[in-house]
Amino acid sequence: MDPLRRSPSPCLSLRPSSPSTPPCEMLGPVGIEAVLDQLKIKAMKMGFEFNIMVVGQSGLGKSTMVNTLFKSKVWKSDPPGLGVPTPQTLQLHSLTHVIEEKGVKLKLTVTDTPGFGDQINNDNCLRPLDIEFLQRLCRTVNVVPVIARADSLTMEEREAFRRRIQQNLRTHCIDVYPQMCFDEDINDKILNSKLRDRIPFAVVGADQEHVVNGRCVLGRKTKWGIIEVENMAHCEFPLLRDLLIRSHLQDLKDITHNVHYENYRIIRLNESHLLPRGPGWVNLAPASPGQLTTPRTFKVCRGAHDDSDDEF
DSSP states (O other), X not given: OOGGGXXXXXXXXXXXXXXXXXXXXXSSOOSTTHHHHHHHHHHHHXXXXXXXXXXXXXXXXXXXXXXXXXXXXXXXXXXXXXXXXXXXXXXXXXXXXXXXXXXXXXXXXEEEOXXXXXXXXXXXXXXXXXXHHHHHHTTTSOOOOEETTGGGSOHHHXXXXXXXXXXXXXXXXXXXXXOGGXXXXXXXXXXXXXXXXXXXXXXXXXXXXXXXXXXXXXEEEETTEEEETTOXXXXXXXXHHIIIIIISHHHHHHHIIIIIHHHHHXXXXXXXXXXXOSTTOOOOSOOOTTTOOOOXXXXXXXXXXXXXXXXX
């Protein structure tokens, strides 16, 4: 039975697996290893694309977090003046930059959600708006939750808040990245299990450098001292950066392209009435009414995708 017919969960869509056919004995080298060089040359020429959407209330430091993540002035926020309320809007704001490091180019698109939930009291837990939003979004994109401004919490408060959020995610069946069902081998399982236990990451953003013990560090200066962004004793920002860039970026893109986008495409094909109904008509991935909710208002809210021109 097609796994897509059982549930709308993205974990039930199969990604291309490695060949299971036993290797054939070769009589000599033919140059297969040169494929890696070809891929590297092509990647260096074309670069990579990465789309990220940041969601949260105003004043949580979303712009600073993105700038810290890529160590660039990717996003400049213009805070409203004193007494001027933050404009409430349903429009998404996107900016695209090209970042280059050691000859590797990354086309980065950042999408902001201004005014999201600013008028709702969260009471130190997931709000109904957050739950509804995440339930819709996790079927279409890779979701990585974080605890913003973690330096405002004690270590005990941080851990209690984390466990509360994790319980909310389990209770409401919100499947965040990295999904357990996509662990391909024991190494993936070990690494991703450690990451899942720390999600949501407790992060602190800062785009200013300070001198600490004779070395320049990214951090935020307070009257108690310097909060170092890349110091695991202060926050978990290094875990977030490693997940999004250093260890899982290509996996994020692959899951978005092979799983989330394909699931979404099937849903939209079923919703459309362009397919002729007749003896040869096939119903793709049927779902019970109300089981699937498609976020039609989000056009660029993908965590990672190879083709940034595609719209939902």
